[in-house]
Amino acid sequence: MEKAFIKKVQIGDAMDRVDARLKVSGAARYAAEYTLKSVVYGVLVTSTIAKGSIKEMDTRAAEKAPGVLAIINHKNAPKVPGHQAGTDNEGSRVYGQEFRLFYDNKIYHNDQPIALAIASTPEQAEHAASLIKVHYAQEKHQTNSKANTSNAITPARGKDYSRGTAYAFKNAPVNLELEYGTPIQVHNPMEPHATTAVWEGATKVTVYNKTQATKLSQQEIMKAFDLKEENVQAISPFVGGAFGSSSRVWPQEMAAIMGAKVTGKPVKVALKRDQVFNMVGYRPRSIQKIGIGATAEGILTGITHEAFTSTSQYEQFTERIVDPTKTLYNCPNLNTAYKLIPLDMSTPCWTRGPGETSGSFALESAMDELAYALNIDPLALRLKNYAPSDPEKNLPWSSNYLKECYQMGADRFGWNKRTPTPGSMRKDEWQVGMGMAAGIYKSERDAASAIATVLANGSVVVQSAVADVGPGSATIFTQIAADVLAMDVKQVTFEWGNSKLPKAPGQFGSHTTASVGSAIYEVCTLLKKKLQELAITMPNSELARAQQNDLVVEEGTVGLKNKQIQLSYADILKSHALPQVQVSTESKGGGPEQEKYSGKSFCANFVEVRVHSLTGEVRVNRVVSAVDCGRVVNKKTATSQVYGSITWGIGIALMEEAKLDHRYGRHLNNDLAEYHVPTCADVPPIEVLFVDKPDPVIDPMGAKGIGEIPLVGFSAAIANAVYHATGKRIRELPITPDKLL
């Protein structure tokens, strides 16, 4: 508790969240909570077929309904210049033609938004939406990945990979060929997506949305509506979870912008829970084949990983599903292939630990299966095949403490108490099992800008457009600024979540701390220098004869090391007659120095489960997660990040599955009663261990990515524990009781 009262914080401290009070008191405003003057409400109507076209849409009753201002559909929607321009495969983040709302009468997926009912109240809009009658020309659809692997395509942006001899596993003394699968999983953040859009004249639009990337939102809207940068603003300071689902501009943003254009009023569009299931992306189903071979001593000689994931008919969504396989182990012969199955569904989207999470389930399950085939301890097998450098890029690691993770985790967990035979650790009617898995995830740094300003009262404001979707970024950036400036954290304000602020990359891919943190580190360092100069050059300065190197900047002052002279920021500004002093920086991403290294975060997860011998229920007893994420910037928020990943991992391993009826191509369990995520009762004590050693390359804080790494491999750790408990190997997630009976 004492930490909460410490004023001077440093990088590494467990500082409380700067927005904690706002969040717990309800004062933090989320996307659906901006109620602008004269705002009206839009409700999206969605298709009930998966493929075909709209023959007729009867909107007469809806138009006459009370309070209705407009019904917008493909026949009357304002033209979107970016949609008219067609496919942009150079500039788009996903290959193909983005979904174009109300563009024509084509239906590409079930629950596709096809009309927007706008009315004075949400209830009136809801009612009007229910009165719209649609007649379709239905065509035969395909939504089943498994049944369509023969139609798989090689993605335009995905290359097969090979080193050494392909399929070498087949000639290994011990080898296995295994197939794994993961279902569609849906981000399902607590906060459903919402947008309020407001136009000023015909050329300027502001959106209050839910996004992980205000700058990307702004750029995508600019491009779609052919607007200037200074005329598009995306505002999103608080986000109630996103997990990748808010990394693009989606139909609710487009609908609100179009609706506001048509009505001349601010329009709010909030998605309902069922609409979150396929309007804002999802993690695609994966079908994966792993071939793995080793010597009798357990030295890997060959791995082959072939993966399929699904995509839509209009875009090729690819993810890094085979990437952990390429780099986690020191295997000389390795080949990967990745194919996409186009289906009559919406485009998937990055979902926490995108690609790596599904891919590592297969890889880390296969490692466990190999360990049993070899009769070697699963942890020992991993240690034998530790990669001393990046075997894919042939580069040294920027830092790699995976061995320390193994050691710390195993010690804390008591891995040595595990008896290897499956089913050997029973407790009453519960079969107990222990499993582990390793994880690897890219750790990079992107370009980012920041501005730091000293105000006349001596306080400091630091700004970046970056989002904080929950990890505590605003807190650690405040902390980094306060540390660099060595000043009272209460005198530092961080402003974020607005595209008007200095450019920042999206909050995804575990690179926010490294990218934006570096910019803040640099801009505060610049500010220090600027204040030193100003202290020396101020009229009649007591420091006039001092060298800049001799000056200490701390506690809101510039002074001598012996503290005999200390000039406050306020006095420095006053004597220069400056209302404020501002510096800005554009921090570069991975420069030439970084290109000499491979940057990755690592983890080792240890899990104990119990499986009821009669009912097949699986419960997680305890988890130890050991993480190498470089230097930990804030122990508290970092630990929460790991809790989040582990909770996700429990969901992925044991319960999450979006079920479709392929006859209709429709989601069946699209609400939070039926789509299961872990409840508090499903989450056991989680022990988080950090190696906490700085990475010397990636950024000046020594931090690496943390948001996704603990999830990578985690579902395999549970599956491996279930095997150890029961002797049953479940290769198709989730591990539900029916599969264990």
Add this chain to the structure above:
Amino acid sequence: MNNFQYIRTTSTKAAIDAVAKDPDARFIAGGTNLLDLMKRGIVSPEKLVDISRLPLNKIEREASGVRIGAMALNSEVAENAFIKEKFPLLAQALQAGASAQLRNMATVGGNILQRTRCHYFYDTSLPCNKREPGTGCGALEGNNHMHAIFGFSEKCIAVHPSDMCVALAALDATVLVSGPTGDRKIAFADFHRLPGDKPHVDTVLEKNELITAVTLPDSPFTKNVHYLKVRERASYAFALVSVAAGLQLENDTIQRACLAMGGVAHKPWRLASAEKALIGKKVTEATFRQAAEIAMQGAKSFEHNAYKLKLAPNAIVQALKTAAGIA
């Protein structure tokens, strides 16, 4: 969702009259199910008659047994000291249901009348004979992971989702009902229907009738009881299979037994033959296994719920073992 009228009534008679004179009126109490159904467009009443403030929420001891008012909240019943002492199986079943928030809103009467959670029932663009007679059963050849293994028809294979009702079935409850023509009592076993040719009719309750209370006779099952709910997560999930089990033991011989299952049929599924088979037997796993086999006679599965044929008897054994204290 349509516009609808909302009225509050102060007496049972006024409530019944209000619904009786308007064909599109419905009672609403906690609303934990009805509002979902309205939002999804499954029902669209023109008028809601709020009965949640009627004086029907008392839990009263009777000469023999207990009378639980229909408006008593699920959480109130679950935490009632007398219920916990004399009808612990009911308290356990209630605690296993839904979430704390829902239990604080849901009433006893509403719990009895909750609709199935079948996916096809909840999506108005999919076929469902229960929602729209004549459209077919989407689950029959679709995703029937959660569906019935007993008492279904070709028209409907949905299951009743309540936990509380499984305990009420096991404990020989009676449902007290008031209607425009007077009061009647319905044995719990007769209250819910099997789907047959009319899956859209869940119960024998007439449209204008209101459940006023549930009564339970004195129960010998005060000690050796267990409500086992097998589910895909530890809380807030509908049962794959649930079992309400009660034993009256003398030394380790079974004098009487009560046994019912949830998640297996269109109604709470009382296991009368298995109960009989237990009487006079010693408490052993073999005894329970034998009873479970009797209970499973006539069970049939579909493409995605064959696991229930294994899970249900296992759950019966586990529930009985726990009740007997030999788990």
